[in-house]
Amino acid sequence: DQQVKQNSPSLSVQEGRISILNCDYTNSMFDYFLWYKKYPAEGPTFLISISSIKDKNEDGRFTVFLNKSAKHLSLHIVPSQPGDSAVYFCAARTFQGAQKLVFGQGTRLTINP
């Protein structure tokens, strides 16, 4: 039962353009969502998060949008830079699940010069 799904295993974007990574979830009890970025041979690093009481959170070039009715969130990166090339994981947690995060399968983003 995949509660968090990232249906695009890979995405290729031109440098300077907008990258949009998508994530869908099925558990309506999720109250907090996070995006992590992972480079090869390193652990995931926290990027940005959003509470279920909000629909948008912005941090520099990164913006996360949450559509609760559609159970969908997206990460926008603009402008995209070569250093953004990495695997991006969407994660979610429930209040009852405390700190236990449920991760999607990841999307490999490649920024082309």
Added chain:
Amino acid sequence: GAGVSQSPSNKVTEKGKDVELRCDPISGHTALYWYRQSLGQGLEFLIYFQGNSAPDKSGLPSDRFSAERTGGSVSTLTIQRTQQEDSAVYLCASSKTSGAAYEQYFGPGTRLTVT
């Protein structure tokens, strides 16, 4: 380096042998987690420690897996009688439990290969 550290970085073992994986969390972080990432999959929760509370073991895939956290700091994940399906990257993370964000900080992982 004040980040989460894990050892060894790589481990190759024969099927049926036991392995121990170690995690040193960030100093002051009271919560510690183990996840694993199998090839082509997302991160799968294994176990969670919070202070002196009983650990949440709900993600452990079988009774061959166990973990302990000594003195509220270092943790060891033990896999007994390893099987080929145990091959994965095992990731440890730690976090504070105060504040709204609950970000987990990950170590670089241990790549386990069972031959």
